[in-house]
Amino acid sequence: MRANGYAGGVEQRTALELRRALRRGETSSRELVARALELVSEHRDSGAFVSADAEIALAEADAVDARLSDTPPEARRALPPLLGLPTAHKDLIDQRGHVTTHGSAAIPHLVAAADDPVAAAVREAGAVSIGKTQVPEFGIAAYSENEIAPPARNPFDPALTAGGSSGGTAAAVALGLIPAAIASDAGGSIRIPAAACGLVGLKPGRGAVPADRRAAESGPGWGVSGPIARTPADAALLFDALRGARDEAALRGVERASELRGLRVGISLASPFEERVEIRFGADALAALDAAAAALDTAGHTVEEARIRYDAGYPEAFTAVWTSALTRIALAPGAEDRLGALASWFLDRARITAPERLEEAAEALRGFAAKARRDWGAYDAVLTPALAFPPPPIGEFRGRGPEGDYRLQCEWAPQTSMVNVAGAPAITVPLGRAPASAGASGLPVGVQLIGPAGGEARLLQLAEQIVQLTR
Known part of the structure; x- marks a missing residue:
């Protein structure tokens, strides 16, 4: 299992390249979907996919x-x-x-009778989902291991985690099984696995994606998505599609x-968790x-230290609200005995x-x-x-x-969950691999x-500048 170097097929081309090939008639959706399904089968040991349905996916590709x-x-x-692009949920x-x-x-593990709003938006945009990718139980962890399927492994070192909760998705994209996908992020679940697997991960701001607005009404x-x-x-292509922005x-x-220059960028190592746990940046x-x-x-921006401090009460408050979501899950009698240790705790x-403490x-x-947004x-x-x-490593958590x-x-x-709480957009940007020497990991x-709110397009531009200038 490795993250690149495959011969032909879906795995070497970007989503934009595949879209051009489809529109020019140089390939077909069936060819791309069939190849993606083959790759999923070849890379079962990656833990990227929980399930794939060839019959459904190929029928959609034919349409x-x-x-x-x-x-x-x-x-x-x-x-x-x-x-016509193959993807997954x-x-x-x-x-x-x-x-x-x-x-x-x-x-219960039930067959869905209908798409949820995000899946419906991806379907409306024309992508063909070939199956479901691995997650932690109820999406509550920064790694993707559970009691029902093999863990999502890091394509650069399968002994390590791919991150979570979108670890299966990140592993699938990094391995080239699919060109890109829409994931979800409530505390870092897009950005953590994207960073762990050397990918771009965009967390839009609150309210930026129409399909998310209904879910926001029932929780914090x-x-x-x-x-x-x-x-x-490719991230911009999918973000535009998810928003229904035909002007792209x-x-x-x-x-x-x-062309973008003249911005003021602040650098910060501050974390709202730093007074409760030991934060050591490697x-x-x-x-x-x-x-x-x-x-x-080099791109023409002013980069300076940002003097930001966070409220020391954040960890306790965040944990209280974060864990409260589990109380809204309907569990049958005896089902709690089958919960994993973290979910049970x-x-x-x-x-x-x-309730008053909550x-x-x-x-x-x-x-x-409010203060974070001001800072x-x-x-x-x-x-x-x-x-x-x-x-x-897998199993360490x-x-x-x-x-x-x-x-x-x-x-x-x-430094991820705080961005969700503030409702701001954020993006993780890959800078290649660290040299495997002098304390660096080679990962x-x-x-x-x-x-700021509404700043997703600018973040994507900055990401492109960083990628281009650090190749």
Whole structure:
């Protein structure tokens, strides 16, 4: 299992290249989908996919090919933006005709009768989903291991985690099984695995994606949907498609990224977890930060230290609200015995949290969010490490017991959940691989950029500048 170097097929081409090939008649959706299914079978040991359904996917691909055939070449630019591209969905969302497990042995595994809003948006954009990708139980962890399917392994070292909760999706994209996909992020679930697997991961701001708005009505509104892709251009293509933006403004912006200059970028190592857990940024993280800062300086931006401090009460408040979601899951009698250790521990914590304490925590986080947005707003973007250190080994999190598991997650990704709480957009940007010497891991390295509300297109442009200048 390796992340690149395959011969032919889906795996060597970007989503944009595949779209051009489809519209020019140089390939067919059936060919791309069939190859993606072959790759999934060849890479079962990656843990990327929980399930794939060839019959459903190939039937959808045939329908796409018929539509392409019926459309004159000069009119194909008006077709849905992702038409015919193979993709996949996390096993947390319903996709018509496919089983949803939520990564848990504690609930029934049912075939979905209809798409949830995000799956429906991806289908409307024309992509063909071939199956479901691996997640942690109920999406509550920064790694993708559970009790019902093999763990999602890092394509650069299969002994290590691919991250989570979108670890299966990130592994699938990094391996080239699919060119790109839409994932979800409520505490870092797009950005963590994207960074661990050397990919671009865009977390849109709250309200930026129409399909997310309904879900935001039933919870704190931290969860959003966005792309995991190999390039900023592919991420922009999927973001435009998810928003239903036929003008493809984000993609056009990436194509003109070299024109962007004169922004003020603040660098920060601060984390709201730093007074509760030990945050140590490793050599990889700090080298990536320096390289990204140098690239942004070369691109014509002003890069400076950002003096930001966070409320020390954040960890307790965040944990209270984060774990409360488990109390809304309907569990049949006896089902709790089948919960994984982390979910069981989180549920126990949530149940002993008094309603008034939960409201106090929610109010504290609203104050935290307002202050964070003000602090970040002094800059056009805030630059941080993507992760504090390289991906831990498979089993390392769960081997520490629930409390140690959660602590390690906070130490590894100390600057992601705060962006969800604030509702801001953010992107993780890959900077290649660290040299395997002098304390560096030889694994993918990356950085995170945080932007203001509505700043997704600009973050994609900055990501493109960094990628181009650090090759």
